[in-house]
Amino acid sequence: MTAQLPWLLLFVLAAGGGVRQVRGQGAPDTTGFISIDCGLPEKSSYVDDATKLTYVSDAGFTDAGVNRNVSAEYINNPSFVSNRNRNVRSFPGATRSCYTLSSLTPGSKYLIRATFLYGNYDGLGRLPAFDLHLGVNFWTTVNVTTIDQAELTEVITVVRDDFVQVCLVNTGSGTPFISGLDLRPLGSSLYPQANTTQGLVLYTRRNFGTTDPKQVVRYPDDPYDRVWTPWNVADEWAEISTTEKVGGATISPPSAVMQTAITPRNASKNIEFTLYPVPNHVYPAPRYIGLVHFAELQRLAANATRQFYLTVNGKLWYALPIKPDYLFANTIYDKEANDPLDVYHVSINATANSTLPPIINAIEVFSAISTANIGTDGQDVSAITAIKARYQVNKNWMGDPCAPKSLAWDGLSCSYDVSGPPRITNVNISYSGLNGDISPYFAKINTIESLYGDNPNLCSNGNSCQIKKKKSNNAIYIAVPIVAFVLVGTLVLLLRLMRKKKAKSGVNPRNGNEHNMMQLENRRFTYRELEVITNNFKRVLGKGGFGSVYDGFLEDGTQVAVKLRSQSSNQGRDGNAGSLSWRQRLRIALESAQGLEYLHKACSPPFLHRDVKTSNILLNANHEAKIADFGLLKAFQHDDDTHVSTVRVVGTHGYLAPEYAAALQLTEKSDVYSFGVVLLEMITGQPPILRCPNPMNIIQWVQQRLAHGNIDNVVDIHIRGNCNVNAAWKVADIALKCTAQSPTQRPTMTDVVMQLQECLKLEEGS
Template sequence: MAARWLLLLLLGLAVAGVVRGQGGAPDTSGFISIDCGLPEKTSYVDDATKLKFTSDDAFTDAGTIHNVSSAFATPTTTTDRSLYNVRSFPAGARNCYTVPSVVPGSKYLVRAKFMYGNYDGLNKPPVFDLHLGVNFWQTVTVPSADWLGNAEVIAVVPDDFLQVCLVNTGAGTPFISGLDLRPLPSSLYAPANATQGLVLLDRRNFGASGSTVIRYPDDTYDRVWWPWSNPPAEWSDISTADKVQNTIAPVFDVPSVVMQTAITTRNSSIPIQFSWDTKPNHVYPDPGSIFTLYVTELELLAGNAVRQFNVTINGVIWTKAPYKPVYLSTDAMYNGDRPYRGITRYNFSLNAAGSSTLPPILNAAEAFSVISTADLATDAQDVSAITAIKAKYQVKNWTGDPCAPKTLAWDGLTCSYAISTPPRITGVNMSYAGLSGDISSYFANLKEIKNLDLSHNNLTGSIPNVISQLQFLAVLDLTGNQLNGSIPSGLLKRSQDGSLTLRYGNNPNLCSNSSSCQLPQKKSNSMLAVYVAVPVVVIGAVAVFLIFFIRKKKNKSKGTVKPQILGNGVQSHGQNGTGGSLLELHNRQFTYKDLAVITNNFQRVLGKGGFGPVYDGFLKDGTHVAVKLRDESSSQGYSEFLTEKTLTKIHHKNLVALIGYCKDEKHLALVYEHMSEGTLEDKLRGKDRKGRSLTWRQRLRIVLESAQGLEYLHKACSPRFVHRDVKSSNILLNANLEAKVADFGLTTAFKCDGDTHVSTVRVVGTYGYLAPEYATALQVSEKIDIYSFGVVLLEVITGQPSIIKLPEPTTIIQWTRQRLARGNIEGVVDVNMPNDRYDINCIWKVADVALKCTAQAPGQRPTMTDVVTQLKECLELEETSFKGDTSSSYMTESSIDPNSSYNTYTTEMS
């Protein structure tokens, strides 16, 4: 086992999050500090940190608040005011805090604090579990009334809210004293990702005097650095007043004040020795462990003095070579890419190397255990619907995720659990639940529901017609309520054909009219003949008129997009506008009020682009849509709106379909089909709520399908189109991870089929994807889309953004060329890609296609048809390589061609 020495190239990782303000205190935006059990709507500022703490009443609707015993609420016990009161949860198996307004896909430090303080007078410290959302966090074991405990986890939060849940395991009443959230840059604590979290075992500041604790504002992220108490007699403390430079800040941002103290031993023959014990639990009996040691030289060595040492763990060398600390410059060694397992105690020893004249030195250390955060929360649409139902009927015992984990699903819910997709709600039993009011229309948003039992309540009003749209609904029980009116015909039809069991007895005012719960009687044969004959005559007359009208207008029609027959037999039409007037549209037109209804008053934002925000919505028939509404401050406006309309009659399976539009006074909007899996960019960056990285085969299929959509625009339309804004965020994915190109607001068309390029008056698009001839000469051709698509291919291979923030920003193209020129394919492949099988030759082939697409000269780039052909061959190669193979990986150094032509790419970029 070898330590991973952090090199300066790690500075290239992007830094986002809290930074120290110029001349002022660190930025606390995003900090959330909750004092659990503080009286409702009260707050205070902590004396030590100057951070504001608020009551927890806005974050949970369960539990009771208590003050700890006066014997423990004293400065001699703790100066942390948040520990003087608690919230306990005597009822329910699981009780949760829900913290809104977090940034989806971002990394957070979450800290729960505990002091029992005999608040209940029973003097029985409990044992209970903590969950982070639907994933197990750790078991909290309270040993005594005066125990001050912290549970801390570093994890990526998939949603725009975070839940911390306390689970009763039958060993006492769960309670909590405080809850802190601190945003972290994505580059810190790299092992914490979308599927894995880090639970803190210990964080130590060596050489600190007495009981000095370092936290905010000295630590900008409010980590707590505890001094190592009761040091061995052979340890000596050393310190400096000089600032320690943190050259590895993007990866390990350690405060200078922590690094300004250290321990050493009295002579070089004595090692620094310490140990950590793991904390097994019922979920992780053999937890994985990650350790980080922080070192800097604090003494300016004179003459021939040398400080070098080796590190061993349980007698096994951890360092490949003797380590020599750098003067006043932070460095670190850790095993972050490979957690240790199978050991209950880790004994560390820092031993002076043979040539060292000075003893070893150690400034700080952190120890973590690894937990999985890969369990999926319930489907977002189901959660939204059932949460609205919970609020309407004020259901108190529903808390946390509705379906996950399976053992803690909400009472009355039945859920389905697939291996790779979120749980879905398939049944709701709210019988005898004391419900009143009308039947919530949100039941119709539970699209997978099969059984709905609302019997024996006090429900009033009529049965919503939208319930008829639940295609899987097999049992609907409304017995014993106060419903009135009639039963929707859709439910009656399904009841009569046997596909739905419908129970509605003991509703005195329901079906009070004898005919209101019966389907209309079939008409007589004579009348049926009339009903059939009349429409046939009318349709025939209309057909004759249309044929006459089309023939008359045929020779006058110019400037239209010619219909094209695609390879799969799909016919496509498009239309060019003239004179700037609104084009004739053949899709649905909505009013602004319609959009408000569709989006539930624009409640949920899916994202935001140059045109404006995109909202989640549902049509009356249940169709899931995305509504893109123009922002009044947007630089894009009416012309981009018309441009997207130009493509309304162009249809291809790999282009996002436009369902309708809104042009209502100043309001402009586009209604698209909803793509439930979000953008390719979010998948590659780990920002989507599912949190699972794409496999290589999935990535390959996505870029192939995207290329097919672009090929259609380039070749199958007349006139041809250039997208002009091809990027990973404009490639959307549906539930089956099928890719579709989106956002046609910047699309432009060739005037004639024979044109080779179009000149424009300004550059549009996205920095990092712009072809050089477009950025400098404003020349638009299919080749600029091909260049941009080459950048997307590199993103798919590497997982890196189009612009990589090294000490100086560099393009993904240059970054990749430099590594491939050295034959370093392992240094290019996305480290977050699941460890599945892939043929390394396929990786090389796609990289070759990408670099050809991004050639400087447009003439050297392939056509999109060529790209589609190459990607199909890659996919066939991938599938052929692993046909019948059950191995977990396929990647060897011998697969790399030592005579490859990648060296030619290193000098091509200007």
């Protein structure tokens, strides 16, 4: 007789099961934990009795769906319904509905768990089935099989961005709903099979040997809050246990799991159990990864030996005999997913010279899923999300705008390039009934080819809400000209030769006149005014990633540069342009740093740029650099303020400081972080996010290569051998200090300026 294991384990904690806890120990760190009770009223929260974890409402994580309570016959039965399973969030009428979990660390590993208890919340008595997506990648099919018992599914994944979305997708087999959603940070050494292109979906996680069938081990005994459910077949397996702590490597289960094990009641028998694959419409032949954990719990006599083999379907899974260490966990695991099988018969057999029967403490099995699909370009997502919020678009705009193709947002057209993320190319808003002024965020989608109107209350300038319609197909084609028109302050880049101005006019940068000049830089301009300022766009200063830059003069004679978006623009540096020398790069870096230092120190109150990146550094004919694009400029309220709070994250993916994404609080060190990324780009010639072959930010890329002690491993090939090695090392050191995770460890821009001046002296001296 063999024990058989079902899929989607019944969540016995929800059925009144207890959580084993080790008394007298401090609770592990919960930094980064997200614990959501879906359907809980907005602003509500509570502390779970068993884990002491705080659960919050899901209102701040999604703007879709409705809250519902499970039916009275289940909600009043506390024997199997925990607090978080008394209510659900349901998503009727929607194709895809998503939760956004933010403030994550790109490149880090997380466990994400979703729970579902139907409880006849809708009074229909029909058990639904629907798909679950992790961002733009398929996670699993949720097939609810019982009314009154909770089921869970879990995935381990490496996130690319500072957020991840969990989406419920209606497949026509019932309305999607969810009871709970958890996110737990994992150590980087845990589950090495999970990476940026492969996720692990939990098939089972079992704790052998506990006598209480309802005793679950999770937080705080497991610092990562993994759920270890008991498994014991009393008539076949005998329990072995210890009260001593069981140690192990990071990959090992917690001591509370490893303190119990099973062994055959008949010493001459084997330990056997069977696992059956669970296919779905995306993975009809799932591939599994197993981790089996052993520890000797008995101090063996000198003449006693416990040694055994592990086989699957009669074949050795591990070539050598297993001899567990006393009070220390040993783990055997697959490095890669196995080829699909129809069934998995697992047998643990004692070797011929073993005097004791085999044991097993715990097992984990995962199916491998692909997470290689990437979402829409981050800048496009930020822009279209801001547009959605600005106009309160109520169409089916949930999840990623372009991916997967079958779930792309209504009214959007996208381009799909195998070498990069999807990009938004067309926005059709002709039937949305929009009103107000045209959002400047349309200009942030720099691959957009057309924008359709037929919204008579949509303003083309700040004083009028009347747009003259063309007669072509009852729609307004407002591509490049109107985009240029609505660039307002964000694309009018006022570049002052500040030091020269101060020298000529004697203006004190801390008096009111200078502050008024900065106010002028955020002024709105009409397209007609831009024509006057630039003398009908007569003199081209250069071409950037967004389009051409034109010379111009304001009414008071102030020289400015006007950046005008072109239809064929592609934000970023021109890969065909001649490469700048190392000395030119150093001088550009220094002058850019001085510009940021001016914003931080010379203005009263100080300013934060918020969008420091290479494409916002403009060069004149002499390669003199000026910081540009002040559309996201943010001022401190007072000189002595320590930070500026915002309601949402703006900026460019790859340049954002981690604390800004986490707490929506900006400091001068946020700009310093972004400038550090710029310095790394300058040294390496690489983009802020590399894809070689897996996505990685430039900071990690440089750190890994510099670990070998050779600066040539990171220096741009165009300048390699033509730069002062000491200067290159010093700039790399400055850049890495600027991009330190903790803001307190980053230098000020004044420090950066001084260091770069020394680097330039080193280079010029050579």
